[in-house]
Amino acid sequence: MNRHLTEKELIEYQFELVSDSRAKKAAEHLKECSLCREHLQQLNRKFASLDLLSEKITVSNEWLAKVAEQTSQPVQRRIIPFRKSAWLSAAAAVLVMGALFLLVDNLSKREAKKPEFAKEHPSLLAPNGARRDTGQESRPVAGDIKLEEKAKVPAADALGKIAAETEAFVFALPQEKARVAKGLKMIEGGGVVEGEIPEQPPFAPASAIELVTLPRRENVQLTIYNSADLTLVRERRNLTLKKGWNWLQFMWANTLIDPTSLVLEPLEQKDKVRIEQLVFPARLRELGRWLIRSEISGQVPFEITYFTSGLAWRAFYMGTLAKDEKTMRLEGYVRVDNNSGDDYENAQTRVIVGQVHLLDQIAELARRQYPYDRPILEGLGEPGGTPGGDVLGVLAPTEAPAAVVLDEALELAPKEIKKEGLSEYFLYTIEGTETIPDKWGKRLLSFETDDIPVKSLYKYDEERWGTETIRFVAFTNDEKRNLGQTPIPDGDVKIYSQADDLGYLSYVGGTGIKYIPVNEEVELNLGSARLVTVEPKLMDFKTENYLFDSKGNISGWDEVQTWQIEVTNTRILPIEIEITRGFGTAYWQMKFDEKDISYEKYDVTHARFKLHLEPRSKRTYEYTVRTYQGEREQALTELMRKGVTK
Amino acid sequence: MDNTDRNLIDAHCQGSKTAFAELVRRYGEGLFGYLIRMSGNRDQAEDLVQETFKRVHEKAHTFRGTQLKSWLFTIATRVAIDSLRKRKHLRLVSLNQQADCSDEACEQLETLAVADNSCEPSQEVVLNEQKEQVRQAIESLPARQRATLVLAYYQELSYREVAEVLGCSVGTVKAQMSRALRTLAQKLPDIAGDIK
Numbered sequence: 001m002n003r004h005l006t007e008k009e010l011i012e013y014q015f016e017l018v019s020d021s022r023a024k025k026a027a028e029h030l031k032e033c034s035l036c037r038e039h040l041q042q043l044n045r046k047f048a049s050l051d052l053l054s055e056k057i058t059v060s061n062e063w064l065a066k067v068a069e070q071t072s073q074p075v076q077r078r079i080i081p082f083r084k085s086a087w088l089s090a091a092a093a094v095l096v097m098g099a100l101f102l103l104v105d106n107l108s109k110r111e112a113k114k115p116e117f118a119k120e121h122p123s124l125l126a127p128n129g130a131r132r133d134t135g136q137e138s139r140p141v142a143g144d145i146k147l148e149e150k151a152k153v154p155a156a157d158a159l160g161k162i163a164a165e166t167e168a169f170v171f172a173l174p175q176e177k178a179r180v181a182k183g184l185k186m187i188e189g190g191g192v193v194e195g196e197i198p199e200q201p202p203f204a205p206a207s208a209i210e211l212v213t214l215p216r217r218e219n220v221q222l223t224i225y226n227s228a229d230l231t232l233v234r235e236r237r238n239l240t241l242k243k244g245w246n247w248l249q250f251m252w253a254n255t256l257i258d259p260t261s262l263v264l265e266p267l268e269q270k271d272k273v274r275i276e277q278l279v280f281p282a283r284l285r286e287l288g289r290w291l292i293r294s295e296i297s298g299q300v301p302f303e304i305t306y307f308t309s310g311l312a313w314r315a316f317y318m319g320t321l322a323k324d325e326k327t328m329r330l331e332g333y334v335r336v337d338n339n340s341g342d343d344y345e346n347a348q349t350r351v352i353v354g355q356v357h358l359l360d361q362i363a364e365l366a367r368r369q370y371p372y373d374r375p376i377l378e379g380l381g382e383p384g385g386t387p388g389g390d391v392l393g394v395l396a397p398t399e400a401p402a403a404v405v406l407d408e409a410l411e412l413a414p415k416e417i418k419k420e421g422l423s424e425y426f427l428y429t430i431e432g433t434e435t436i437p438d439k440w441g442k443r444l445l446s447f448e449t450d451d452i453p454v455k456s457l458y459k460y461d462e463e464r465w466g467t468e469t470i471r472f473v474a475f476t477n478d479e480k481r482n483l484g485q486t487p488i489p490d491g492d493v494k495i496y497s498q499a500d501d502l503g504y505l506s507y508v509g510g511t512g513i514k515y516i517p518v519n520e521e522v523e524l525n526l527g528s529a530r531l532v533t534v535e536p537k538l539m540d541f542k543t544e545n546y547l548f549d550s551k552g553n554i555s556g557w558d559e560v561q562t563w564q565i566e567v568t569n570t571r572i573l574p575i576e577i578e579i580t581r582g583f584g585t586a587y588w589q590m591k592f593d594e595k596d597i598s599y600e601k602y603d604v605t606h607a608r609f610k611l612h613l614e615p616r617s618k619r620t621y622e623y624t625v626r627t628y629q630g631e632r633e634q635a636l637t638e639l640m641r642k643g644v645t646k
Numbered sequence: 647m648d649n650t651d652r653n654l655i656d657a658h659c660q661g662s663k664t665a666f667a668e669l670v671r672r673y674g675e676g677l678f679g680y681l682i683r684m685s686g687n688r689d690q691a692e693d694l695v696q697e698t699f700k701r702v703h704e705k706a707h708t709f710r711g712t713q714l715k716s717w718l719f720t721i722a723t724r725v726a727i728d729s730l731r732k733r734k735h736l737r738l739v740s741l742n743q744q745a746d747c748s749d750e751a752c753e754q755l756e757t758l759a760v761a762d763n764s765c766e767p768s769q770e771v772v773l774n775e776q777k778e779q780v781r782q783a784i785e786s787l788p789a790r791q792r793a794t795l796v797l798a799y800y801q802e803l804s805y806r807e808v809a810e811v812l813g814c815s816v817g818t819v820k821a822q823m824s825r826a827l828r829t830l831a832q833k834l835p836d837i838a839g840d841i842k
Contacts, residue, residue: 011827017820046834047827052777053784054800057679063692064674068667071699 005029005036010043101215101240197244197293215239218301219433223350224313224336231311231340233257238301241273241294250304253286255341261307264290272296310340311436313351315446315491317513319524320505321473323498325456325573328475332446332488334428338436346433349444353426353489353515426487449482456573457523460534461580468528469577471509476521488516495526532613534579535566539622547631556631562624569613579609587628587636594621651714659707670699673715676801677722683796684726686785694729698722719803719811723793730789776835783833791826794819 005013005026012018013026030037220235239248252259259280266273272295280288294300313336320329334351338344430444455474459465473495478484492512496505509526516522540562547556569575586604602608613619628636654672657665677698682691701721711717784792790812797808798819805823809816 007831008824008828011831012820012824015823015827017824042836043831045836046831049776049780049834049837050799050830052773052780052837053683057675057682059675059678061671064671065667067674067696067699068663068670071670071696071703072663072666 004033005039007039007043010036010040014040014043014047197295217345219346219348220344221348221350222311222336222344222436223352223427224311225352226313227352229309229312231308232305233308233344234303234305236267236301236303238299239292240299241292241297243294243297246292246294248290248292249287250290251287256308256310257340257342258307258309259286259288261305262288263305264292265303265305267301267303269296269300273300308340308342310338312337312339313349315489317488317491317493319473319493319495321454321456321495321497321508322451325473325497326453327451328454328473328495329448329450330452330475330483331448332491333443334430334446335441335443336434336436337441338438341438343435343437345435347436348433349430349436351428351430351489353428353487426489428486428489452481452483456575458529458532458575458577459580460577461582462536463580463582465528467534469532469534471526471529471532472523473508473526474521474523476519477516478519484518487518488513488522490515493524495524531569531571532575532577533568534577535568536581537564537566538562539564540624545632545635554630556633556635557629558632559627559629560624561627562622564620564622565609566618566620567611567613568618570616572615574615575613577611577613579611580606581609581623581625582606583625583627585627585629587633589626589628589636589639591624591626597621599623655706655709655714658703666703669702673718674699676715677718680719680796680801681722681726683784683800684723684792685729686781690729694722694725697725701725713807713810716807716810719797719801720813723797723811727789727793776837779833779835783830786833787826787829791822791829794822795826795830798823 009018009022009026013023013030016023018026030040215237218236218238220233223232223234225231239246248264250262262278264275264278266275274293276291276293278288278290313334316333316335318331318333320331322328336349336351428446430446434442434444436442452475455472457472457474458469459472460469475481475483477488490513492510494510495508497508498504499506509524511525511527513522513524538561540560542560543557544560545556545558546554549555563581565579567577567579569577580602582605584605588605590599590601590607592599596612598610600608600610607623607625609621609623611619611621651669651672654665654669658669674695678691678695681694681698682688685691685694698718698721702718705721709717784795787795793812794808797803797811798805803811805816805819809819812819
C-alpha cells in the first residue's frame, strides 16, 4: 500500500470491521508507516474514553422480582398516550374509528332490519336462520340477511382470534384466565363488567382510542350577534355510545370558539344518558373531553352549543327608483362573513339586531391557553334555550326558530329572512340553510319589496350643507308602504334610478342608514344635486329704530334685510324643495307675500320655505326679514304679547 | 440456545410465574445496562425494562428463534427506539452523575466515590468532564448507530448477534458501527489508555 491509511480505514481495522485481506494489508502498512501508527494510537486514546462509561451496572434481586411480578400481570388495555403532535397517529386513529363506526352502524342497521323482516315474513326463515326456498320475491331480502351474516363474520373471527390468543397466555391458570376474560368484556362493553356500569367514573380516558369520535354535524344553527362579535352555535350530532362510560373529545384548535361556553346535551334518551363532566386535560391544548354515562348502546342525538367569534354579518340595501321617482323597489341583503376558523355546512343562519353587553370578549377567551378559570354553570344549555347567555351577560333569543325544511328543489330560490322580535333585539332567520366555509363570505337576500311610495325631496340649508342643494329620498317603514313588518337594520344603501325604457340604471347616490323602527320615516341623503340650484341674493339692507341709553350710546336697533331667492330646476321632473334660512337670533320678523309658496317658522332662529317647481323651470321669490337687536328685542316681545305678530 | 432458556419460555407459556421470574432474573441486569446506556436515564431505563418484559410476557408464545438473548435485546431495542422517538431530547447520563440520584443510583454513587478515593480532586473534575464529553458524544448518535455501538461495545455482543438483534445484515451493522465510530472520533476526548 503506497498511501497512508485514512481514518476510516484505521477505525475499521481497529474494530475488525473489514475483511481479513484488507485487515492484513492494513497491518502490513502499519508495520512500516510510523505516521499511520501514530494516527492509530491517537484514535485509540480517544476510543479509550468510551470505557469511562463502562462501569458494571447492577440491580438488586428485589427490583428484578418486582419487575417480574409487575410485568407478568394479566393482559390489560394498552395505554396509548394521546400526543397532539403525532398527527399521523391521530389521522390513523380517526380512520380506524371511522371504519369501526361504519361497521357498527352497518351492523346495527341490519340488526334492526332483521326482526322486522322476520316479523313480516316469518316463513322465510328457518329456525336456524337458513333461508327457505320461497321463490323470487324473497331473494332480495334474503340477500340482505346473507350480507349481514357476511359482515359479521370478520368481526366474529377477529374477536375469536383475540380470545384464542389471550387464552393461550393463561392456558394453565384458571384464575388468570377468568381475569383476562373479564378484561376483554371491559373492552367490548366500554367499561361494563357483566352488564353493570361502575359507579365511579374513570379518571381519564386511558388512551385516545377509547374516545368517541365526534361525527359530522347533522345540522347547525348560527345566531350571529353582530354588535359584539359573538355567535351562538348550536349543532346536532349523532353520537354512537357504548353502554358505560364514554369519553367524547371536542377540539377547537385554530378556531375562535370560547371553550367556557361549551355545553353538551342529549336530545333523546335523557333519562339514560347523562353528561357527567367536561375536562380539559393537562398539556393538551385546545381540546376538552366530556364524560358521558350511558345506560344504552347505540346512536343518540346530541346538541352541542358554544359561543364563537369571527362570524359577522352586515346589512345593505339597493333601491331602484321608478322613472317618475314616486315609487322605489327596495332589496335588502345580509352578508355573512366567516372568519371563525371553522366551516359551517348547511347552517341555518340567524342574525340579531341590537346591542349586546358582554363581560368578556369571546375572541380573547378563545385565544386563552387553558380554559380553566371560567366554569360552565349548571342549568345552561337547555335544549331550545340559550346556553351561556347568563354567563356572558347576553340577552339572547329565548325561542327556537321554527323548523325550516329545506326543499332540495328550492335550493337556488332566494332565501327569505324571517323576523322575530326579541325584546330589545330583533332576530332575522334566513330561510333554509347555507354553507359558509371559513374565510368565505356569503350574500343572502333579506327582503325584496316593490312599489314603495317615496318622496323625492331637495333641501337647501346653508348652515348644514353650504351652498349645495342636497337630494333626499324619503319613505316610511310602515305597512302602507309594503314594509313595516320589522325594523330595518343599519346598513349601507345605494339608490339607482331607471335611466331609460330599456331598464338601464343610473347611480343616483348612496348613504348609510341607521336602524329604522316600524312606522318611522327615513330620509336617505343622496348627496348634492347639480340639476337643482338655489341662489340667495341680498337685495337690500338697512338699520332703523335706534334706541339710546342715558349716556347717548346706541342700545338697540332693527336690521331689515331683503333677500331674493332664485330656485332653478333643470330636471325633466317636477321637484319639491325645502329652503331653510337662518337669522342668527330669536328676535326676527318675516314679511313674505308669495301665496303659492308655503312658509313656516321651522325653529326659533330659522324659517323654512317649501316650493314646487315644474320641470326645467325657474322660480324667484323675495322675503324681508327684520331682526331686533339690543333693547329693541323688548319691542318684539311687546308686539308678540299683543298678538300683532307671530 | 440454552436448553434452560427454551424450557423457561415453554414453562412461562404454560403459565408458570416462576419461569418468568427466572427469565427476568437472568436477563434483567443485562437489559437494564443496555437500556440505561440507550436512554441515558436510570428512571427511564427502569420503565423500559418493565416495558420490555411486559412485551416478552405478551409475546412469549410467538418466540420461535434459537437465541433468546438476541430476541430480548431486539425487543429492548424497539422499546428504546420508540422511547427515543417520543423523547427527542434525551440525555445520556453517566451512571455516577450526581443529578440522577434515585436510591440505587445514589448507593452506586457512594460506592464509586469510595473506589475513586485515590483520585485527586482535580483529577476527579477532569474525569467527570471527560465522562460528560463521552456521554454527549454518544448522545449525538442516531438511535440505530447508538444501539449498534452500545450492543457491540458495551454489551459485548458479536457483530452477528448485533445483526440478529437489529434485524439486519452483519454488513449493515459494520457500516453503522463504522459511521458511529467516525462520528465519535471527532467528539471524544483524547485520553491515555488502551482501547478495549
